[in-house]
Amino acid sequence: MSETRMPDNIFFLADRKQTKENRFFAEEISAEEKLVQDICNGNQTAFDELYRRFSPMIYSIILSRSPRDEVADLVQEVFLTAYQNIKTLREPKAIGGWLAIIARNQAAEFYRKSKPTEELSEDLSHAGSRKNEAKEVLDIIKSLPEAYKETLIMRLVEGLTGNEIAEQTGLTPESVRVNLHRGMKLLREKLGIAGK
Amino acid sequence: MNKDYLFDKTGEDAEIENLENLLQGFRRKNTTAPMLPVKVMVFPNKTRQKTFRYAFAIAASLLITFMLGLFALNIGKKDAQNDNLSENNAPQTFKSIPEEQKTVPQTILTAPEEKNTAPQVLKTVLQKKNTTLQKFKTALQEKSIAPEKILTAQNVNKYALYKQKSVKTIPQIKVKTLTDEEKFAYEQLKLALSITGSKLKIVKEKIYNAEDFNSVVNKKTVTK
Numbered sequence: 001m002s003e004t005r006m007p008d009n010i011f012f013l014a015d016r017k018q019t020k021e022n023r024f025f026a027e028e029i030s031a032e033e034k035l036v037q038d039i040c041n042g043n044q045t046a047f048d049e050l051y052r053r054f055s056p057m058i059y060s061i062i063l064s065r066s067p068r069d070e071v072a073d074l075v076q077e078v079f080l081t082a083y084q085n086i087k088t089l090r091e092p093k094a095i096g097g098w099l100a101i102i103a104r105n106q107a108a109e110f111y112r113k114s115k116p117t118e119e120l121s122e123d124l125s126h127a128g129s130r131k132n133e134a135k136e137v138l139d140i141i142k143s144l145p146e147a148y149k150e151t152l153i154m155r156l157v158e159g160l161t162g163n164e165i166a167e168q169t170g171l172t173p174e175s176v177r178v179n180l181h182r183g184m185k186l187l188r189e190k191l192g193i194a195g196k
Numbered sequence: 197m198n199k200d201y202l203f204d205k206t207g208e209d210a211e212i213e214n215l216e217n218l219l220q221g222f223r224r225k226n227t228t229a230p231m232l233p234v235k236v237m238v239f240p241n242k243t244r245q246k247t248f249r250y251a252f253a254i255a256a257s258l259l260i261t262f263m264l265g266l267f268a269l270n271i272g273k274k275d276a277q278n279d280n281l282s283e284n285n286a287p288q289t290f291k292s293i294p295e296e297q298k299t300v301p302q303t304i305l306t307a308p309e310e311k312n313t314a315p316q317v318l319k320t321v322l323q324k325k326n327t328t329l330q331k332f333k334t335a336l337q338e339k340s341i342a343p344e345k346i347l348t349a350q351n352v353n354k355y356a357l358y359k360q361k362s363v364k365t366i367p368q369i370k371v372k373t374l375t376d377e378e379k380f381a382y383e384q385l386k387l388a389l390s391i392t393g394s395k396l397k398i399v400k401e402k403i404y405n406a407e408d409f410n411s412v413v414n415k416k417t418v419t420k
Contacts, residue, residue, distance in 0.1 A: 044232050051229030059224040068222065076230050083232060134218045155202065156212070157219045162203035177203050184202060184212075193211065 032092035039086055051079055054096060056160055057168040058103045060153040064142055065107035074110060078103045097170035140190045141183075148183030155180055 038046030055075060062074045081102055089098055141149050141156070150169075154160045162180060166173040201209035374382065 042232055044229075047232055048229045055227075055229075056224060063222065072225075072227065075224075075227075080230050083230075130218070131221060134221055137215065137218055138222060156215050157222050158224065159216065161205055162200075173203075177200070180202050 032095055036086060036089060036092040036095065039083065047079075047083065050082075050095075054099050054168060055079075056158040057096065057154060057165070058099060060158050060160075061100055061103040061150055062107050063138075063157065064146075064149045064153045065104070066110050070110060074103075074106055078106050081106065094170060096168045100169055137191070141187060143190070144183055144186055147179050148186060151176055151179040152183045152187065 035046055035050060039050060058075050058078050059071060062071045062078070066074060078099065082099055085102075089095060138153075138157075141152050143149075144152065151165055154165045154168075155162070160168070162176045163173055165171070166176045169176070171179075201207045202212055
């Protein structure tokens with residue numbers, strides 16, 4: 001028979017809530033909010049830290065949506081736009097998701113502004129080489145649905161783990177796991193590889 | 197132990213490792229963050245703006261209500277002042293009318309017969325008015341009133357109109373029709389009053405007689 005343990009304090013729910021709130025505030029002040037505050041004050045080191053933490057994710061998002069040659073410039077533009085609008089960020093904890101939205105908008109804006117062009121292969125003479133094979137694989141990944149292509153590029157190109165992807169994008173680890181496995185299944189089908 | 201290389205890089209998966217190696221060339225090169233501008237824009241706090249807006253709205257509404265209240269009070273005061281002025285200064289206005297305007301326009305009375313299209317009734321009314329005015333004038337002169345205080349027919353009419361407007365009509369009290377009981381009570385009261393009146397009369401007569409008698413007696417004693 002399982003023992004039901006009664007709380008000593010009848011206001012245990014209130015206490016629990018209070019401790020949860022305290023923990024929440026402590027975390028918020030310690031990490032993201034401090035970073036955002038420092039960036040607002042024009043601290044370059046804080047901005048470097050932001051760039052170091054979130055540039056792989058931003059790079060992956062932009063790579064999945066725009067030509068490779070433009071990715072570096074677009075990443076820089078994303079961070080500059082983020083800096084200009086950082087005061088509009090209400091919840092510092094959601095900075096990852098906020099940056100991801102900026103990156104997606106920036107990629108969409110790039111396509112809206114630029115004329116349609118055909119990207120040439122970097123080395124036409126080495127047809128069938130490893131680089132071209134890699135490009136083909138990347139193109140196939142880019143053709144996958146949005147949720148899958150971003151997570152797959154983060155994982156396969158940038159080498160981030162599922163937990164790191166979840167932390168940066170603001171998604172739950174479970175949904176990242178699902179996206180990775182479903183995306184990988186689709187990629188296998190398209191590449192003609194017999195999976196597990 | 198469940199190993200998931202795709203998710204957390206635990207265990208082994210040759211296929212994924214091969215893909216990782218293949219796509220390694222697209223990996224981001226180590227670049228530095230863009231340099232921040234020296235001056236940082238400081239944006240005003242939105243919550244403060246909101247509170248200021250609310251405070252401003254409340255203050256404005258209070259001010260408007262205050263102004264409206266003052267306006268209403270002023271109107272009330274003006275009305276009261278106008279009433280007082282009209283009651284006090286009415287004769288003064290009539291006094292200050294110039295002499296030329298104090299006469300009845302002769303054109304109406306002396307108009308030629310052929311041009312005078314007014315009906316005969318109007319003519320007679322005007323003549324009557326003129327005669328009453330003459331009478332009034334003579335009466336005033338007899339009472340040695342200054343000529344400037346004499347009112348003309350026009351002014352008399354104006355004054356009458358003014359009085360009609362200014363004098364407040366007293367509300368008439370409606371007399372209730374009496375019931376039978378009330379009528380009976382009323383009759384009884386009248387009877388009682390008449391009885392008491394007659395009694396008082398008798399008493400009064402007795403007192404006067406007594407006074408007369410006493411006076412006679414006193415006179416007699418004095419003569420003795």
